Amino acid sequence: MGKKRKHSEAEAAADVKKDETAPERPKRTLLGFKNSDEDKKEDGTPHVGFRNKEKVLVTCSRRINFRYRHLMLNLVDLLPHCKKDNKVESKESKGTALNELVELKSCSSCLFFECRKGKDLYLWMAKCPNGPSVKFLVNAVHTMEELKLTGNHLKGSRPILTFSSNFDKSPHWKLLKEMISQIFGTPKDHRKSKPYHDHVFVFSIADDHIWFRNYQISCPHGGAQKLDRGDLEKMTLVEVGPRFCLNPIKIFSGSFGGPTLYENPFYVSPNQIRSLEKRKKAGKYAKKVKAKTRRKMHELENPLEVDEFADMWKE
Amino acid sequence: MQNNATINGTGMEDDDPVVSESESESEEGEDVKLSEPSKTAVYNKDGLLDKLGDISWPENVDWRHKLSVDIDQEQEVDVNDDLTRELAFYTQALEGARQAFAKFQSMGLPFLRPSDYYAEMVKSDAHMEKVKGRLLAEKRKIEEAEERKKARENKKLAKEMQVQKQRERAKQKKEEIESVKNWRKQRKQSGFAGGDKDGDFSLAFEDGKSFERSSKRRPGVAPGDRSGGKAKQGGGKGKKGFDKKRKDREFRDSKFGFGGKKGLKKQNTSETTNDFRAFSKSNFPKQKKQKV
Numbered sequence: 001m002g003k004k005r006k007h008s009e010a011e012a013a014a015d016v017k018k019d020e021t022a023p024e025r026p027k028r029t030l031l032g033f034k035n036s037d038e039d040k041k042e043d044g045t046p047h048v049g050f051r052n053k054e055k056v057l058v059t060c061s062r063r064i065n066f067r068y069r070h071l072m073l074n075l076v077d078l079l080p081h082c083k084k085d086n087k088v089e090s091k092e093s094k095g096t097a098l099n100e101l102v103e104l105k106s107c108s109s110c111l112f113f114e115c116r117k118g119k120d121l122y123l124w125m126a127k128c129p130n131g132p133s134v135k136f137l138v139n140a141v142h143t144m145e146e147l148k149l150t151g152n153h154l155k156g157s158r159p160i161l162t163f164s165s166n167f168d169k170s171p172h173w174k175l176l177k178e179m180i181s182q183i184f185g186t187p188k189d190h191r192k193s194k195p196y197h198d199h200v201f202v203f204s205i206a207d208d209h210i211w212f213r214n215y216q217i218s219c220p221h222g223g224a225q226k227l228d229r230g231d232l233e234k235m236t237l238v239e240v241g242p243r244f245c246l247n248p249i250k251i252f253s254g255s256f257g258g259p260t261l262y263e264n265p266f267y268v269s270p271n272q273i274r275s276l277e278k279r280k281k282a283g284k285y286a287k288k289v290k291a292k293t294r295r296k297m298h299e300l301e302n303p304l305e306v307d308e309f310a311d312m313w314k315e
Numbered sequence: 316m317q318n319n320a321t322i323n324g325t326g327m328e329d330d331d332p333v334v335s336e337s338e339s340e341s342e343e344g345e346d347v348k349l350s351e352p353s354k355t356a357v358y359n360k361d362g363l364l365d366k367l368g369d370i371s372w373p374e375n376v377d378w379r380h381k382l383s384v385d386i387d388q389e390q391e392v393d394v395n396d397d398l399t400r401e402l403a404f405y406t407q408a409l410e411g412a413r414q415a416f417a418k419f420q421s422m423g424l425p426f427l428r429p430s431d432y433y434a435e436m437v438k439s440d441a442h443m444e445k446v447k448g449r450l451l452a453e454k455r456k457i458e459e460a461e462e463r464k465k466a467r468e469n470k471k472l473a474k475e476m477q478v479q480k481q482r483e484r485a486k487q488k489k490e491e492i493e494s495v496k497n498w499r500k501q502r503k504q505s506g507f508a509g510g511d512k513d514g515d516f517s518l519a520f521e522d523g524k525s526f527e528r529s530s531k532r533r534p535g536v537a538p539g540d541r542s543g544g545k546a547k548q549g550g551g552k553g554k555k556g557f558d559k560k561r562k563d564r565e566f567r568d569s570k571f572g573f574g575g576k577k578g579l580k581k582q583n584t585s586e587t588t589n590d591f592r593a594f595s596k597s598n599f600p601k602q603k604k605q606k607v
Contacts, residue, residue: 050372050373050376050377050380052372052380077437078437127370130369131366131369132366132370144437144438145442147445147446147449150446150450152436152437152438152443153436153437154428154434154435154436154437155434155435155436155437156434156435157428158382159382160382160383160384160411160412160415161381161382161383161384161411162383162384162385162386162407162408162410162411162412163383163384163385163386164385164386164387164388164407165385165386165387165388166388167385168385171360171363171364171367172358172363174363174364174367175363175364175366175367178367178370178371179370181381181383182370182372185380185381185382185383187380188379188380194428194434195425196425196426196427196428196429196432197382197415197419197426197427198427198428200408200411200412200415202404202407202408202411204388204392204403204404204407206391206392206394206400206403207392207394208348209394211400211404213404213408215405215408215412217412217427219427232413232416232417235409235412235413235416236409237405237408237409237412240437240438251363253362253366259359259362260357260359261357261359261362261363261366262357262358262359262363263355263356263357263358264356265349265352265353265356265358266348266349266352266353267348267349268348268349
């Protein structure tokens with residue numbers, strides 16, 4: 001009976017799909033279902049069901065901070081479709097080296113954590129053979145190891161990606177959304193993935209930064225198969241971590257290079273911020289010196305009148 | 316600003332005002348932004364859209380491949396207010412999970428893991444143990460704080476009660492004294508009628524309770540001893556030597572205390588070892604001289 005009810009509920013949604021699935025049946029091939037004519041790719045080749053073969057290379061630069069390294073390892077845990085590789089020297093020619101590495105590992109995208117001066121973390125997100133690539137500055141990093149984050153979920157279960165609606169506001173956010181959803185979404189039927197969904201990724205734009213959160217979905221009935229509407233209301237989330245905040249700096253059309261498509265007009269590099277702060281402190285001393293010299297000049301310009309009674313009592 | 320520079324005339328000072336201007340921009344500390352967008356920033360809309368077309372998946376890909384949900388944000392989130400920001404993210408995640416659940420339900424796909432499905436988790440059991448320990452410790456801390464608070468309140472209450480009792484006692488005493496005075500006055504007025512032997516005086520103690528001994532026993536104090544065990548016990552010296560000794564001991568114990576460890580009192584501690592007051596410098600050379 002339950003099944004029947006479910007069917008009637010789903011009917012509205014399935015209406016669109018029905019005409020797809022009904023004729024599809026007989027056309028089953030070894031590789032999966034053949035999609036109907038409208039599903040064919042633009043190039044016109046007979047399109048055998050879309051298959052996501054995303055593979056992400058995850059590496060970091062040398063001399064990375066422990067905290068950032070932990071963040072990277074957390075992401076490796078979260079993405080079953082990724083390959084971790086050795087550290088890469090972060091120098092001018094790292095782009096070509098990384099491109100080679102990605103090709104060698106037969107990956108289609110790359111996450112590269114570049115740590116500079118042991119305190120600034122940059123994240124390169126690149127689609128590999130022919131771009132685009134994005135460089136982010138990473139802020140507000142909290143790793144999964146923090147004891148405040150009490151959730152836990154299956155390793156390798158496919159995440160549900162949620163995007164805030166302001167990702168559709170402008171072209172560069174749209175592009176970023178597409179890249180993120182491809183890189184962070186675990187491919188369907190990936191061999192390391194598990195068939196259940198028990199966590200949610202949040203990508204939200206606030207203050208022109210992309211904020212990342214990861215929550216575990218927990219239901220009071222221990223996640224039994226037959227959930228109904230009542231349970232839906234009781235559904236709660238527990239944060240698993242990690243947390244970070246991405247500030248896009250530049251978007252390049254190639255992978256790790258190429259012409260710039262977008263540049264963040266509000267971006268100030270952390271180096272600049274630090275130098276400003278330093279100069280602020282330096283300014284304090286300079287001000288003091290200036291005041292002193294000004295005082296001296298003033299005293300020279302306005303000499304005191306000679307006091308005629310000054311040595312009156314000396315006699 | 317220029318005036319300032321020309322008056323002072325030295326090179327070092329004339330870039331000072333520039334610095335003070337830029338300070339106002341960088342007040343926020345960590346998250347600094349330019350106040351207005353820089354004009355040289357590249358923004359190639361067509362290129363971006365082109366690239367988007369290049370990398371995006373075909374339009375009609377099943378939702379099961381993407382698993383992505385778009386959630387409307389009602390209002391702009393204030394980034395610096397941690398609580399509202401996190402709440403916004405939480406609601407977004409929750410809404411997304413609900414929508415995804417509805418979709419999975421309609422497709423007849425499994426959603427959450429069944430309770431008997433065990434597999435490797437993202438965080439290890441050891442780590443989860445730590446998390447649990449922390450939660451418990453926090454709970455305990457809160458409980459302890461509450462207990463302390465309660466104890467403090469109780470103490471306050473007890474103090475109040477004590478004060479009240481004392482006041483009552485004082486009042487009673489006063490009344491009694493007053494009554495005795497009255498009685499005396501009455502007696503004076505009546506001219507000592509009835510003499511000392513009989514009369515009101517005896518009536519006061521007619522209850523029979525008045526001279527009963529208190530049932531409290533004090534250690535080391537003989538029954539009927541009103542000095543509290545401190546009076547010398549002269550009587551019966553020669554009679555029972557053993558008995559007397561024991562009583563002496565008892566008395567001393569009651570006076571000085573008995574039992575407990577003595578070792579701790581006699582041991583050196585860090586304070587006593589560092590205390591050189593007992594040694595005076597002049598002592599040592601004298602001794603030497605004496606020896607020689």
